[in-house]
Every structure is written in C-alpha cells, then in structure tokens.
Amino acid sequence: MKKIFILLTMAVFTLFAACGSGAEEATEPVTLEEKRAALNEKQATYRNLAQEIETLQAEIEELDPAAVKLPTVTTQKVQRSDFSHYTDVQGSVEAEDLVSISSEIGGRILDLRIREGQSVRRGQLVAKLDLESVEKQIAELETQLQLANDLYERQKRLWDQEIGSEVQYLQAENNKERLEKAIETVKLQLSKSEVYSPVSGVVEMLIVKAGEIAAPGAPIAQVLNTSKVKIVANVPETLIRSVGKGSKVTAQVPAMDWEREVRITEVARTIDKTNRTLKIEANVTGTGLKPNLLATMRIKDRAQNNVVNIPLELVQQEVGGKSYVLIQGKGDKGPVAKKVYVQTGDSYEGEVVIESGLQGGENIIVKGSRSVDDGQAIEVQEEQMATK
Numbered sequence: 001m002k003k004i005f006i007l008l009t010m011a012v013f014t015l016f017a018a019c020g021s022g023a024e025e026a027t028e029p030v031t032l033e034e035k036r037a038a039l040n041e042k043q044a045t046y047r048n049l050a051q052e053i054e055t056l057q058a059e060i061e062e063l064d065p066a067a068v069k070l071p072t073v074t075t076q077k078v079q080r081s082d083f084s085h086y087t088d089v090q091g092s093v094e095a096e097d098l099v100s101i102s103s104e105i106g107g108r109i110l111d112l113r114i115r116e117g118q119s120v121r122r123g124q125l126v127a128k129l130d131l132e133s134v135e136k137q138i139a140e141l142e143t144q145l146q147l148a149n150d151l152y153e154r155q156k157r158l159w160d161q162e163i164g165s166e167v168q169y170l171q172a173e174n175n176k177e178r179l180e181k182a183i184e185t186v187k188l189q190l191s192k193s194e195v196y197s198p199v200s201g202v203v204e205m206l207i208v209k210a211g212e213i214a215a216p217g218a219p220i221a222q223v224l225n226t227s228k229v230k231i232v233a234n235v236p237e238t239l240i241r242s243v244g245k246g247s248k249v250t251a252q253v254p255a256m257d258w259e260r261e262v263r264i265t266e267v268a269r270t271i272d273k274t275n276r277t278l279k280i281e282a283n284v285t286g287t288g289l290k291p292n293l294l295a296t297m298r299i300k301d302r303a304q305n306n307v308v309n310i311p312l313e314l315v316q317q318e319v320g321g322k323s324y325v326l327i328q329g330k331g332d333k334g335p336v337a338k339k340v341y342v343q344t345g346d347s348y349e350g351e352v353v354i355e356s357g358l359q360g361g362e363n364i365i366v367k368g369s370r371s372v373d374d375g376q377a378i379e380v381q382e383e384q385m386a387t388k
Contacts (some may be wrong), residue, residue: 070379073337073368075328080360083309085302085348086250091233093253093293096285097225099199101126103214104192112210112220120197120223127195127220138186145179152176201225228285230265231295234277242301243267243280250298251282253289260284302346308354312347314369328363331377337365339374 029035107129114126155172158164204224208214231251235243243249245267252259266281282297315323322341329338342357358364363380365372372378 070377071368071372072379072381073328073365073372074381075363076366078308078310078327078358078360078362078364080306080308083304083307083346083348083351083353084300085346086298087239087301089233089235089239089297089299091231091295091297093229093284093289093291093295094232095224095226095291096228096230096283097199097201097223098204099201099223099225100219101195101197101221101223102217102219103127103129103195104216105129106214106216107193108213109208109210109220112206112208114197114203114206114221116203116206118203120201120203122197122200124197125194126197127214129193129195129214138183141179141183141186145176145183148172148176148179195220197223199223199225201227224291226290228283229287229289229291231262231282231284231297232279233295233297234272234275234279235297235299237271237276237278239299239301240278242299243278249282249300251284252296252298253293254296255293256289258287258289260287304346304353307345308358308360309351310354310358310364311366312350312352314364314366315342315344315352316370325358326365326369326372326374327358328365328378328380331375333377335378335380337372337374337376337378 029038109127110130111128112126113128114120120126152172152175155164155169159166159169201223204222206221208218208220214220231253243264245264247264248261249264250259251262262282262284264280265283268279271278280297310325314325316325317323323344324339324341326337327340329336340357340362343355345353345355347353365378368378
C-alpha cells in the first residue's frame with residue numbers, strides 16, 4: 001500500500017516537473033498555431049496522467065477494499081396497499097330556507113318591527129299595514145246592507161201576503177246575501193293588516209321600509225333559516241358515477257377550519273348544458289356554518305386494491321422519457337444500485353401507482369437515489385419500512 005502511494009506521488013511530481021522544465025526550455029507560443037499546438041500537448045499530458053491515476057486507484061481498491069468510500073443510501077420495503085384517487089371541486093354553503101315575508105294585500109306600512117340581522121320566530125308580528133281604505137269599504141258595504149235588509153223584509157212581508165212577484169222577493173234576498181258575503185270578504189282582508197313571519201331565522205334583508213307601500217304578494221323582507229344549511233357544488237359530468245345520492249364525500253370549509261365526512265343528499269337530474277356540470281348538495285345542518293362561505297368537496301373517483309404505490313419523488317426519468325427507480329441489488333462484493341424500469345399509473349398527493357416493474361418486497365433506494373448510478377456499489381445505512 002505504501003509502495004503504491006509513493007508511485008502515485010512520484011507520477012504526479014514527474015508530470016509537473018516535465019511541464020515546468022518544458023516551460024523553461026520552450027519559447028512562449030505567440031501565433032495561433034503555436035498556442036493550439038501547446039494546448040494539445042498539455043491536454044495529452046493530462047489524459048495520460050488521469051489514466052495513470054485511475055489505474056493506481058483501481059490497484060489500491062483491489063489491495064485495500066476498506067479504503068474505498070461508498071455512497072451511503074437508505075432503503076424502504078416496497079409494499080402493496082390500497083390506493084384511492086380523489087378530485088376536489090369548489091362549492092359554497094347555502095341556506096336551506098330563504099323565505100320572503102310578504103303581505104297578502106297592499107297597503108302603506110305603518111309599523112315595521114324588524115331590522116336586518118335580527119332574529120325572528122315563526123308567527124312573530126313583523127309589520128302593520130294601513131288599511132283605511134278597506135275600513136271605509138266595509139262601512140259603505142254595511143250601509144248598503146242595511147238598505148238591502150230593509151228591502152228584503154218589506155218584500156218578504158208582501159210575499160207572505162201573496163202580494164207581488166216571486167222574482168222581486170228572490171232578488172231582494174239575493175242582494176242581501178251578496179252584501180253579507182262581500183262584508184265577510186272585506187273583513188278578512190282587514191285581518192291581513194298584520195304581517196307575521198312564516199319561519200324562524202334571521203332577517204337577511206329589508207326590501208320595503210316603514211312608510212312605503214307594500215304591494216300584494218310582494219316581499220317586505222327576507223328571512224334566512226341558518227339552522228338548515230347545505231354545501232352545494234357543481235361537479236364535472238365525468239364524475240357522475242362517483243356522486244350518487246347517499247355517497248360519502250369529504251367536505252371542507254377552509255375559513256372555519258372545518259372538515260367532515262358527509263353524505264350527498266341531493267343530485268340534480270339534468271346536466272347543465274353551458275358548463276357540463278352536475279349540481280350536488282350535502283346537508284350540514286347543525287354545524288354552525290354560515291351561508292355563502294366557500295367550501296370544497298373531495299370526491300373519490302378511482303380506487304385500486306392491493307397495488308404497488310410508492311412516493312412519486314422516487315420515480316426518475318431518462319432523457320428518452322422512460323421512467324425508472326433504483327432498488328438495492330446484489331453485486332459480487334456487496335449491495336449495488338439496480339435500475340428498474342417502471343410503468344406508472346394514477347397519482348395523488350405525492351403517491352403514484354406502479355403498474356409494472358415492481359411486484360412488492362423490493363428494497364427501493366430512498367435517500368441518495370439521485371446520487372448513485374446503475375450498478376454502483378452502495379452502503380445501506382438503514383432500512384426503513386414504508387408508512388402509508
């Protein structure tokens with residue numbers, strides 16, 4: 001070993017001595033041809049020296065294997081497991097009940113007893129309308145009814161005495177009954193002067209203010225029932241087989257740091273022609289989520305059982321595009337890196353399915369995989385089990 005080291009040192013010294021003496025004896029190159037000739041001469045000298053160094057290193061390794069420093073790598077056992085692929089779709093939280101409070105008849109709002117953001121109960125009085133015109137109409141009808149009753153009584157007495165015609169009697173009776181029914185109808189309208197909330201919830205928006213005219217059937221305010229909310233999303237039609245009613249999905253609301261597995265409660269029966277999506281809903285009542293929050297639905301669209309899947313970062317590519325991984329192989333003098341070509345499949349969150357090339361049970365090189373070559377001797381520092 002000592003003799004070989006001395007020989008290597010002498011070879012290096014001889015090279016530099018030759019270069020130095022040659023530099024002293026030779027004249028400085030001036031022309032382009034002289035400079036090129038000098039460069040070629042030095043390159044040849046360098047190649048010869050490199051070859052001598054390589055030969056001496058090989059002889060040293062053969063005589064003293066312990067002196068060789070092998071690259072250190074770690075491995076993990078390739079295992080088979082189940083693999084699932086998911087697709088995330090954007091959605092939002094919507095209220096199940098958004099109800100309009102409206103009056104059945106028109107009139108000026110005298111008293112509005114709610115404000116935006118206020119909680120209301122079902123059946124709570126929210127507004128009073130001015131129905132003075134209806135009251136006057138009732139008074140007018142009651143005056144007409146008095147006259148009709150008087151005419152009816154007179155006509156009835158005559159008819160009982162067999163005086164007059166039956167037609168006159170029937171007309172008087174009909175006129176009286178018609179006015180009675182009209183008064184009942186108008187009084188019913190008068191009872192609608194008070195407007196009540198049809199549901200419990202929070203006043204989302206006031207549409208009409210106090211003093212303004214409320215039209216029949218037109219909304220006065222909107223009440224939002226926040227206790228019943230749902231997550232709504234539009235999924236691509238390619239996922240139609242994965243989003244059946246009752247299917248489980250993972251719902252997330254990032255702003256609330258909320259995540260839960262929920263079931264799809266409603267699936268649209270038609271595809272939107274404009275964007276080729278399908279509307280789905282998932283009931284999340286009782287979660288405290290607020291309407292219009294952004295949400296995400298994570299849908300499992302593909303699943304494979306008992307397949308080889310490894311970290312995607314371990315798959316390398318050649319210049320020609322072929323994918324490969326490096327595993328621990330057996331050499332004449334110990335473990336070596338072995339290149340194995342693989343065919344990859346689905347990938348998700350840093351994991352990729354290996355469709356061919358690995359069967360499971362191989363020791364794949366993890367740390368140091370990009371610093372060793374095929375067939376290179378390696379030192380395995382530790383072996384790690386895969387964690388899924």
